[in-house]
Amino acid sequence: MDAMKKLTGIPASPGIVIEKAFLYLEDDFPEIPRYSIRKNQVESEWKRFLTANHEAAEEVKALHERALREVSTEQAAIFQSHLMMLEDTDFQEQIKDHLKDSLQNIEWVFWDISRELSQRLMAAPDSQFRERAADISDVSRRVMHQLLSVKKFSLADLNADVILVSHDLLPSDVLAMNKKRVKAIVMDAGGRTSHTAILARAFDIPAVLGLSSITKEIDEGDTLVVNGTSGEVIINPDTPVLRQYQKAIDQYRKRFDAFLELRELPAETKDGHRVCLKANIEIPEEADQVSRYGAEGIGLYRSEFLFLTPKQATAEEEQYRAYSHVLKAMEGRPVTIRTLDNGGDKLLPNFQATDEKNPLLGWRAIRFSLSRPELFKTQLRALLRSSINGNLKIMFPMISGIEELEQALSIFEEAKAECRRKNQAYSDDMEVGIMIEVPAAAMTADILAERSDFFSIGTNDLIQYSLAVDRGNERVNYLAQPSHPAVLRYLKKIIRHAHEKGITVAMCGELAGDPSATALLLGLGLDEFSMTAQSIPQVKRIIRGVTLESCQILAEKVLQCTSYHHVTLLVEAWMAEYFPSTDEIRS
Ligand code: PEP
Ligand code: MG
Numbered sequence: 001m002d003a004m005k006k007l008t009g010i011p012a013s014p015g016i017v018i019e020k021a022f023l024y025l026e027d028d029f030p031e032i033p034r035y036s037i038r039k040n041q042v043e044s045e046w047k048r049f050l051t052a053n054h055e056a057a058e059e060v061k062a063l064h065e066r067a068l069r070e071v072s073t074e075q076a077a078i079f080q081s082h083l084m085m086l087e088d089t090d091f092q093e094q095i096k097d098h099l100k101d102s103l104q105n106i107e108w109v110f111w112d113i114s115r116e117l118s119q120r121l122m123a124a125p126d127s128q129f130r131e132r133a134a135d136i137s138d139v140s141r142r143v144m145h146q147l148l149s150v151k152k153f154s155l156a157d158l159n160a161d162v163i164l165v166s167h168d169l170l171p172s173d174v175l176a177m178n179k180k181r182v183k184a185i186v187m188d189a190g191g192r193t194s195h196t197a198i199l200a201r202a203f204d205i206p207a208v209l210g211l212s213s214i215t216k217e218i219d220e221g222d223t224l225v226v227n228g229t230s231g232e233v234i235i236n237p238d239t240p241v242l243r244q245y246q247k248a249i250d251q252y253r254k255r256f257d258a259f260l261e262l263r264e265l266p267a268e269t270k271d272g273h274r275v276c277l278k279a280n281i282e283i284p285e286e287a288d289q290v291s292r293y294g295a296e297g298i299g300l301y302r303s304e305f306l307f308l309t310p311k312q313a314t315a316e317e318e319q320y321r322a323y324s325h326v327l328k329a330m331e332g333r334p335v336t337i338r339t340l341d342n343g344g345d346k347l348l349p350n351f352q353a354t355d356e357k358n359p360l361l362g363w364r365a366i367r368f369s370l371s372r373p374e375l376f377k378t379q380l381r382a383l384l385r386s387s388i389n390g391n392l393k394i395m396f397p398m399i400s401g402i403e404e405l406e407q408a409l410s411i412f413e414e415a416k417a418e419c420r421r422k423n424q425a426y427s428d429d430m431e432v433g434i435m436i437e438v439p440a441a442a443m444t445a446d447i448l449a450e451r452s453d454f455f456s457i458g459t460n461d462l463i464q465y466s467l468a469v470d471r472g473n474e475r476v477n478y479l480a481q482p483s484h485p486a487v488l489r490y491l492k493k494i495i496r497h498a499h500e501k502g503i504t505v506a507m508c509g510e511l512a513g514d515p516s517a518t519a520l521l522l523g524l525g526l527d528e529f530s531m532t533a534q535s536i537p538q539v540k541r542i543i544r545g546v547t548l549e550s551c552q553i554l555a556e557k558v559l560q561c562t563s564y565h566h567v568t569l570l571v572e573a574w575m576a577e578y579f580p581s582t583d584e585i586r587s
Contacts, residue, residue, distance in 0.1 A: 002219070002222070002235070002236055003236065004234060004235065004236050004237050004238045004241065005217060005234070005235040005236070006232060006233070006234050006235075007211055007214055007217065007232075007233045007234075007235070008230075008231050008232055008233070009186070009208040009209055009210045009211035009212075009214070009231050009233065010190070010191055010192055010197075010208065010209045010210040010231055011192075011208060011227075011228055011229055011230055011231035012190065012191070012192050012196070012197035012200060012201070012207040012208060012209045012210075012228065013185075013197060013200035013201045013204075013205060013206050013207035013228045014206060014228045014229040014532065014534050014535075015184070015204075015205075015206030015228045015229065015252075015534075016206065016225070016226070016227045016228070016229065016245060016248055016249050016252060017163060017183045017184040017206050017225075017226045017228075017249075018223065018224070018225050018226075018237075018242065018245055018246065018249065019161055019162060019163045019183045019184065019223075019224060019226075020160075020161075020162055020163065020221050020222070020223060020224070021162070021163050021165045021218050021219070021220060021221060021222045021223075021224050021235075022158070022162035022163065022164055022165065022220065023165050023166075023215065023218065023219075023220045024153075024155065024164055024165065024166045024169075024173070025166065025167060025215060032107050032108055032111045032144075032148075033105060033107055033108065033148075034104060034105065034107075034108040035104070035105050035108075036103055036104060036105075037103050037104065037105055038103070039103065042099055042100055042103070045099060045105060045106040045109075046096060046099060046106070048106055048147065049095065049099075049106045049110060049143075049147070051146075052143050052144075052146035052147040053086055053092075053143055053146075055146045056086055056139070056142040056143045056145075056146050057083060057086045057087065059142060060079050060082045060083050060086065060139075060142070061079075061083065063079045063175060063176065064076050064079035064080060064083065066175060066176075067079055067175055078135075081135060082135060082138065082139050082142075085135065085136065085139045086139060086143070091113075094113060095109060095110055095113055098112070098113055106147065107144065107147050107148060110140070110143065110144065110147065111140070111144060114136060114137075114139075114140035114143075115140075117136055118133040118136040118137045118140070119133075121133035121136065134170075138170050154176055155173055155176050155177030155178060155182070156176045156177060156178050157178070158177065158178040158181040158182065159178075159181065160181060161181055161183050162181060162182060162183065163182075163183055163184045163185070163186060163224045163226055164177070164182045164184070164185045164186070165186050165187075165214065165215060165218050165224075166185070166186075166187050166188075166215065167187065167188045167189060167215050168187060168188065168189035168190060168196075169185070169187065169196050174196055174199045174200075175199075179203050179205065182205055183205070183206075184205060184206040184207060184208075184224075184226040184228065185200055185205060185206075185207040185208075185209075186207070186208050186209070186211060186214055186218075186224070186226055186233050187207075187208075187209045187210070187211065187214070188210075188211055188212055188213055188214055188215050189209065189210065190209030190210055191209060191210050191472075192209075196209060197209055198282045198283055198305060199283075200228075201282070201286065201532070202282075202283050202285055202286045204289070204534075206226055206227075206228030206229075207226075207228050208226055208227070208228055208231050208232070208233050211233065214233065217235060218235055222235055222236050223235075223236055223237065223242070224236075225237050225241070225242070225245045227245075256537070259537030259538065259540075259541060260292075260293075260294075260537060262294065262537055262540050262541060262544070263292075263293070263294035263537070264294070265540070265544065267296075267529075267539075267540050267543045267544070268543065268544065269522065269543055269544070269546055269547050269548045269551070270544070270545070270546065270547045271547040271548050271549060273522070273548035275522065275526065275527055275528060275529065275543060276296050276297070276506075276527065276528040276529070277294065277295065277296055277528075277529050277530075277531075277536050277539060277540055277543075278295055278296055278297045278298055278299030278300075278334070278336075278506070278528060278529070278530040278531075279293070279295035279297075279298055279299065279530065279531065279532070279533040279536065280298075280299060280300040280301075280302070280508055280530050280531055280532060280533075281298055281300070281301050281302070281326070281533075282301075282302045282304075282305050283305050284301075284322045284323075284325040284326050284329075285325075286533075287301075287325065287326040287329035287330055287335075288329050289533070290533040291330075292533070293533040293534060293536045293537060294536050294537065294540065295333075295533050295536055296333060296334075297330060297333040297334035297335060297336075297391075298326060298330060298333075298334070298335040298336060298337075298530075299336050299456065299506050299508050299512075299528060299529075299530020299531075300336060300338055300395075300456065300508035300530050301323075301326055301335060301336065301337045301338065302338060302341065303319075303322075303337060303338060303339065303340055303341075303379070304340060304341055304342060306318065306319055306322055307340055307342065307351055316378050316381055316382045316385075317382075319378070319379060319382035319383075320382040320385050320386050323337060323382060323383055323386035323389075323392070324386040324389045324390075326390075327386055327387075327389040327390025327391070327392055328389050328390060330390055330391070331390070332390055332391055333390075333391060334391045334392075334393060335390055335391060335392055335393065336392075336393040336394075336395050336433070336456065336506075336508075336530075337383060337392065337393070337394060337395070338394075338395045338396075338397050338435065339366070339369055339376070339379055339380070339383075339394065339395070339396055339397065339408075340365070340368065340369055340375075340376075340379060340397075341364070341365045341397035341398065342364055342365065342368055343359055343362060343363060343364020343365060343368060344359055344360045344362075344364050344365075344461075351368065360464070360470060364398065365397040365398035366396050366397055366398050366399055366404055366408060367398065367404075369396075369408070370404065370407050370408065370411070373411055373414075376408075376411055377411060377414060377415045377418065380394075380411065380412055380415035381415045381418060381419055381424075384415060384416060384419050384424070384426035384427075384430075385419065385424050385425070385426060387426045387427035387430050388425050388426060388427055392427065392430055393430065393431040393432070393433060393453070393454065394412075394430060394431075394432045394433070395432075395433045395434060395435055395454075395456055396408050396432075396433075396434045396435065397435045397437070397458070398435065398437060398438060398461070399434040399435065399436075399438070399441050399448065400438040400440045400441055401440055401441070401444065402444065402447050402448060402451065405434060405448060405451050405452070406451065409432065409451065412432065431453035431454055432452070432453055433452050433453050433454035433455060433456060433503075434448060434452050434455060434456070435455075435456050435457070435458045435461075435508075436448075436455050436456070436457045436458065436462065436494050437457070437458030437459075437460070437461035437462045437465070437509075438461070438462070438465055439462070439465055439466045439490065442462065442466075442490040442493060442494050443493070445493060445494045445497035445498060446497040446500070446501070449497050449498050449500075449501035449503055450501065452503060453503060454498075454503050454504045454505070454506065455494060455498050455503065455504075455505045455506065456505075456506040456507065456508045456528075456530070457491065457494060457505065457506070457507040457508070457509060457526075458508060458509045459482060459487070459507060459509025459510065459511040459512070460509040460510055461509070462487065462490060462509065463480050463481070463482055463484075463487055463509075463511075464480060466484075466486050466487055466490060467479055467480060467481070467484055467486065467487070481564040481568075482511045482514075482517065483558075483564040483567035483568050483571070484564045484567075485559075485561060485562065485563070485564065485567065488520075488524075488558060488559060488567065489559070491521075491524050491526075492524055492525075492555075492559060495524055495525040495526060496525070499525060504527040504528060505525070505526055505527050505528070506526075506527065506528035506529070506530055507521065507526055507528070507529055507530065508530040508531075510531075512526075512529040512530055512531045512539075513529070513531025513532055513535035513536075513539060514535075515535070515538040515539050515541075515542050516571065516572070516575060517571070518539050518542040518543060519542060519546050519550075519551045519554055519571070519574065519575065519578070520551070520554060520555055520558055520571055522543065522546065522548060522551040523548075523550075523551030523552045523553070523554045523555030523556075523558075524555045542579070545578060545579060546578060550578075554570075554571070554574050557570060558570055558571065
């Protein structure tokens with residue numbers, strides 16, 4: 001067995017797991033045979049192709065139905081498009097012509113054409129075409145497996161507990177896999193907002209992604225430790241490290257069981273100050289499980305996932321169904337749905353300028369929506385119509401000034417008028433709020449509060465923009481310090497102005513789910529915390545273990561600090577005093 005090795009990737013779905021590695025590599029593909037055929041064999045080769053194509057289509061149909069049942073209409077649409085490729089008669093004609101002209105066996109002909117097509121699309125400057133290349137490759141592999149009669153190993157057939165190691169998983173892989181047996185996922189590719197990350201979180205499977213070349217480091221059967229919370233992966237841990245992690249898992253479980261007992265208890269400080277803890281979700285189906293962790297509502301539903309394929313985004317019905325699903329799942333508890341927040345780090349191939357030098361400062365989020373009023377109104381109408389299915393709040397992302405907010409509100413009024421014209425019911429007292437994530441919005445919080453029903457602070461972006469640090473850039477992201485005095489001053493200012501105008505302030509950036517920041521945020525006056533559902537119990541435990549008064553004193557002291565280093569030390573010391581067992585502040 002090789003020596004122990006430690007790698008760090010992107011923590012994409014939380015939890016710690018120790019298990020054996022199972023390598024699932026797309027490149028395990030048999031060599032494609034190539035031989036000449038006679039003219040009178042063309043028909044029989046063609047029939048072989050039609051049979052293989054038919055079988056592949058049956059597989060895709062089954063996956064489509066399963067996606068509709070288990071995941072979402074958006075996922076199902078991917079398979080619908082695969083089916084359309086398999087049924088594309090032009091493509092089939094092309095294969096038949098090549099078969100007749102080249103007089104080579106059908107495997108070779110088919111592979112040659114599909115590979116050439118996908119390479120051509122890969123090289124296209126338009127990301128929409130490049131995305132299609134991945135689909136063509138997925139579909140042609142499926143047909144090829146049928147032609148060669150090699151049954152591709154299906155992750156549905158896994159019959160032992162494993163950690164799935166892959167270069168990049170296709171949505172069909174994630175859907176098909178036996179979710180009881182896959183204990184964790186590690187991948188070379190992927191990021192926090194990739195398909196796999198989103199599905200892993202939805203299915204509660206720990207995942208570390210973006211490890212570049214981990215598939216080359218791991219051999220089948222190696223023992224792995226995967227920490228989806230910190231992003232660490234340890235290959236073949238030595239005995240002391242293994243023991244350390246086994247202990248961590250035991251403690252995590254025990255702590256978690258204890259945390260779950262808190263589920264029914266309010267998020268209330270010892271001196272009776274109550275706040276609200278909500279969950280962030282990215283796909284509608286996640287709403288079905290957030291109550292398990294005691295979420296009092298959804299504080300941020302990132303609607304971007306619905307926009308992965310252009311068809312759905314323009315289909316009001318698809319959106320209506322997705323929003324209604326979330327609202328019904330939450331049974332009357334509040335649900336805040338954010339309108340499209342594309343651009344920057346959220347790559348939606350079809351809703352993006354591809355030629356921007358500075359996409360983080362570019363045509364994104366509300367700026368994009370305001371420049372595409374029809375698309376924006378489609379989303380707003382879907383939201384309005386779904387509002388009768390629960391307690392909906394709408395939120396606009398990346399607002400940078402009052403003009404943008406007023407423009408968005410006026411388009412919202414137009415959407416309402418359209419619903420009325422069509423006799424479509426909607427809830428009249430819906431709250432409409434904004435995200436505060438641009439420094440300009442923080443500085444003008446008093447002005448924006450006049451026209452908003454609530455604020456939700458997006459610390460991920462607020463930190464990025466106020467400290468001028470691209471949060472995805474590994475070279476500089478050490479500077480993205482939530483405890484930077486500039487960030488803390490912004491937080492204080494936003495909360496103060498909101499409270500002066502009588503509106504509530506939520507936070508839905510990562511900081512809201514960091515238990516080591518909870519006391520400080522309470523002290524600064526935050527009303528609502530929205531986070532990955534799994535973090536709710538830890539944060540609740542902190543809230544129930546402190547008094548508001550002590551947190552306010554902490555906040556006052558922290559605001560006097562001159563550096564983030566100083567803030568961190570002060571908060572750590574305070575936490576150590578109140579929570580001597582560090583268990584509470586670790587996940
Ligand atoms: C944020 O910026 O903090 C936020 C919650 O939005 P997102 O991470 O989706 O940009
Ligand atoms: Mg943001």
